[in-house]
Amino acid sequence: MLEELHHISPVLRKLESLFAFSGQEKAAIAALPIQVQAIRIDQDVVREGDRPSRCFAILSGSAATYKVTAVGRRQFHAFHIAGEIPDLHSLQLGVLDCSIATLTPCQVGFITHEAIWQLCCTHPRILKALWLQTLVDGSIYREWLTNVGQRQAYGRMAHLFCEWITRLRSLGLAREYSCDLPMTQSQLADALGISTVHVNRVLKDLRSDGLISLQGSRLEILDWDGLTIAGEFDPLYLCLNERQALS
Amino acid sequence: MLEELHHISPVLRKLESLFAFSGQEKAAIAALPIQVQAIRIDQDVVREGDRPSRCFAILSGSAATYKVTAVGRRQFHAFHIAGEIPDLHSLQLGVLDCSIATLTPCQVGFITHEAIWQLCCTHPRILKALWLQTLVDGSIYREWLTNVGQRQAYGRMAHLFCEWITRLRSLGLAREYSCDLPMTQSQLADALGISTVHVNRVLKDLRSDGLISLQGSRLEILDWDGLTIAGEFDPLYLCLNERQALS
DNA sequence: CGTTTGGTTGAAATGTGTCAAACTTTGTGG
DNA sequence: CCACAAAGTTTGACACATTTCAACCAAACG
Numbered sequence: 121m122l123e124e125l126h127h128i129s130p131v132l133r134k135l136e137s138l139f140a141f142s143g144q145e146k147a148a149i150a151a152l153p154i155q156v157q158a159i160r161i162d163q164d165v166v167r168e169g170d171r172p173s174r175c176f177a178i179l180s181g182s183a184a185t186y187k188v189t190a191v192g193r194r195q196f197h198a199f200h201i202a203g204e205i206p207d208l209h210s211l212q213l214g215v216l217d218c219s220i221a222t223l224t225p226c227q228v229g230f231i232t233h234e235a236i237w238q239l240c241c242t243h244p245r246i247l248k249a250l251w252l253q254t255l256v257d258g259s260i261y262r263e264w265l266t267n268v269g270q271r272q273a274y275g276r277m278a279h280l281f282c283e284w285i286t287r288l289r290s291l292g293l294a295r296e297y298s299c300d301l302p303m304t305q306s307q308l309a310d311a312l313g314i315s316t317v318h319v320n321r322v323l324k325d326l327r328s329d330g331l332i333s334l335q336g337s338r339l340e341i342l343d344w345d346g347l348t349i350a351g352e353f354d355p356l357y358l359c360l361n362e363r364q365a366l367s
Numbered sequence: 368m369l370e371e372l373h374h375i376s377p378v379l380r381k382l383e384s385l386f387a388f389s390g391q392e393k394a395a396i397a398a399l400p401i402q403v404q405a406i407r408i409d410q411d412v413v414r415e416g417d418r419p420s421r422c423f424a425i426l427s428g429s430a431a432t433y434k435v436t437a438v439g440r441r442q443f444h445a446f447h448i449a450g451e452i453p454d455l456h457s458l459q460l461g462v463l464d465c466s467i468a469t470l471t472p473c474q475v476g477f478i479t480h481e482a483i484w485q486l487c488c489t490h491p492r493i494l495k496a497l498w499l500q501t502l503v504d505g506s507i508y509r510e511w512l513t514n515v516g517q518r519q520a521y522g523r524m525a526h527l528f529c530e531w532i533t534r535l536r537s538l539g540l541a542r543e544y545s546c547d548l549p550m551t552q553s554q555l556a557d558a559l560g561i562s563t564v565h566v567n568r569v570l571k572d573l574r575s576d577g578l579i580s581l582q583g584s585r586l587e588i589l590d591w592d593g594l595t596i597a598g599e600f601d602p603l604y605l606c607l608n609e610r611q612a613l614s
Numbered sequence: 615c616g617t618t619t620g621g622t623t624g625a626a627a628t629g630t631g632t633c634a635a636a637c638t639t640t641g642t643g644g
Numbered sequence: 645c646c647a648c649a650a651a652g653t654t655t656g657a658c659a660c661a662t663t664t665c666a667a668c669c670a671a672a673c674g
Contacts, residue, residue: 187509190599193517197509209506212499217506217604244491251498252459254505259456259464261508266434266442269515269560272629304652313516315631320654336639352437357464519661551620562663567622583671 127156127229130291131177134203137290138256138359139249148243152236154229161225166207170216174232177205181226182302186310187218196311198260199223199284199303203291208254211236223302256359263357268313271352276312277322278351281332283358285341290360297341301334326350374403374476377538378424381450384537385503385606386496395490399483401476406469413454417463421479424452428473429549433557434465443558445507446470446531446550450538455501458483470549503606510604515560518599520569523559525598528579530605532588537607544588548581573597 128150135141135149156179159165166172168187178200185197185206197218200206206220211233240247260283267279284301288294305323309316326332331347333340341347348354375397382388382396403426406412413419415434425447432444432453444465447453453467458480487494507530514526531548535541552570556563573579578594580587588594595601 185509187513189513189517190601195513195516197512209502212495212502213506213606215603218509241491244488247494247498248459251494251501254498255456255459255501258501258505258508259460261505261512262432262434262444262465265444265508265512265515266436268512269442269557270436270440305654306652310516316652317632317654318630321630324654354437356462359460552622553620563620564622564664565662568662571622 127179127227128152128154128177130179130203131205131229132203133291135249135253138252139245141245141249145243145246148239149246152231152239154231156227156229159222159226159228161222164219164221165226165228166210166216167219168216170210171214172207172210172216173234174230175205175207175210175236176228176230178202179227179229182223183220183226184223184303184307184311185218185220194310195313196307197264198257199311201288201291201293205253208250208257211250223307259357259359264311273312273314273318273322274325275351276314277308277319277326278331278347279353280308280312280351281326281339281341282348282351282353283355285339286353286355286358286360290358297344299339301337301339374426374474375399375401375424377426377450378452378476379450380538382496382500385499386492388492388496392490392493395486396493399478399486401478403474403476406473406475408469408472411466411468412473412475413457413463414466415463417457418461419454419457419463420481421477422452422454422457422483423475423477425449426474426476429470430467430473431470431550431554431558432465432467441557442560443554444511445504446558448535448538448540452500455497455504458497470554506604506606511558520559520561520565521572522598523561524555524566524569524573525578525594526600527555527559527598528586528588529595529598529600530602532586533600533602533605533607537605544591546586548584548586 132146132149136146141149154177159181165176165183180202182202183200183206185200186194187197188194198206200220207216210216236250240250263283267276271279285294285297285299288299293299303311305319306316309319312319314322323332323334326347327334329346331341331343331350333342379393379396383393388396401424406428412423412430427449429449430447430453432447433441434444435441445453447467454463457463483497487497510530514523518526528548532541532544532546535546540546550558552566553563556566559566561569570579570581573594574581576593578588578590578597580589
C-alpha cells in the first residue's frame, strides 16, 4: 500500500494542481489498484483502434499522443509528463482514435476502467476532477490548433517551448528556466506541422536571437519575455493557478 | 413545460446520438429551466475571458468556437449545429479560453450551471453523458489538428466538407449528399489555417475535379468516395454508431 | 439604387518542403 | 573501452504550396 502510494504520487500531484481533494479522497486515489510496468523508449502504449479496458498513468518519463494519416504523415496532439493519464478519454470512448507512444523510457501504471468507475461512484468529486482534467486537455488542443493554424514556424516553436516549461514547472519538474526536452527534431516537426529540416532552421534562429540554448536534450530559456512574445504565449488556457504560472 | 420540451428537443436528439437515456432521464433533461433568446448573425454569444454562470444550447442555426491571437489572426476550433452545447466546458473551466460566435441567426437556450449540476447530482448517468460529449469534442479537436498540421489545403477542405455533412446527417439535419454551408470563404480559411484567396482557389479545384458543387451557401457532394479519399476521411473519431455514419 | 459584403482572378513575393550530403552524437556489441 | 552502426542534427540548393497585394466582379441589402 505504501509502495502503491509511492507509485501514484505524481498522479496525485497532477490532479491536485487542478482540484482540491479531501484527505479521504486522496487516500481513495492512492488506494487504486495499479499495475506498474516499465516501457522502453519509442513504444506504443496504446494504439488507434484499440478498445482498452484500462487507462495508464505516466509515473516517470514522457509520452506523446499522435495519429497517422492515410498517406503516412504523423501528427502529435500532446506531449505528456509524469503524473498525467494520457488516455483518460478511453474510459468513455469505446474505440481509441489515437495512439500514444513513449518519448523516453517510462514507468507506467495501468488502472482498470472498472476501478476508476468504482472510485467515481463512491467519490463523485473525483469524477468531477477527472472530467475537469479532460476539459483542460481540450483547452490545450484548442491552443495547439491555433498555434499550428495561425502562427509561423518560428512562433509555433517558441509557443511550444513556453508551454512545455510552464507545465513542467507547474508540477515541480523543472526549476528556473531550464529543463529536459525529450523530443527529437523530427518529433517536434510532427507536433508543429512543419518539416524536420525547417525545425532545425527555426531552432538555429531561436538560438541566434538569444532566446534559447538547446544542447542535446537540455533546453534553457535565455530570454523568457522574448520567447513569450515570439510565441504569443499566455498561459491562461493551461488553467493553472497564480502560484503555478510563471511570473 | 410542453413549450420547453419543444425548445430543447434538438439538444436531446444530439445527446441521444451518443448515449441511451431512460425515459425518466429524458424527462429530467426536458424539464431543465431554459431561457430562450434570439441572437443575430455574427454576434459573440460568449467571449474569451468571460466567467459565465450558464451554458447555452443552439436550438437553431450555426455557431463557431474561435480564438484570436495577439497579432489578430483568428482560428476556428469547431463549427456547431442545432442541438449542441458549444460552451459545455464552461461548466468547469472558470475563465473561458475561447469565444463563440453565431454563423447564422440563432435561437439559443441558456441553462444555468447550477441547474446542470443539480441535474447531474440526481442523474449520474446524465453527467456521464455530458462528460462523454466533451470527450468527443476532444476527439474532433485531435482530428482538426491533424487536418491542419498534416494535410495540404485541398485535402483539408475536403475533410472539412466530409465531416460537416456527416455530422448534419447524423442528426437528421441533411439528406443525401446536399446541405447548407453557412460559413463564408473567409471563415473557412480561418478554420483551415489558410488564406481566403487560397480557399477560393481550392474550391475552384474541388469543383473542377467534380467532387462538389457549391452555389451560394448550398453545398452538394457530387462524388462522395472521391471526396473522402481526397480528405482521407474516416468518421471513426466522431464516435457515431453504424446507423448514423454514411455507408 | 447605391453601398457593402463576399467571391474571383492574376502576378509577384515568401515561407516552408524536398532532396541530398556531410557531420555529430548516441548506443551497442565485440 | 574501442569500433562500428544507427540515429539524430546541420547545411545548401532548389522546388513549390501558399500568401500577399491588388483589382474587379457579383450578390445581398437597406
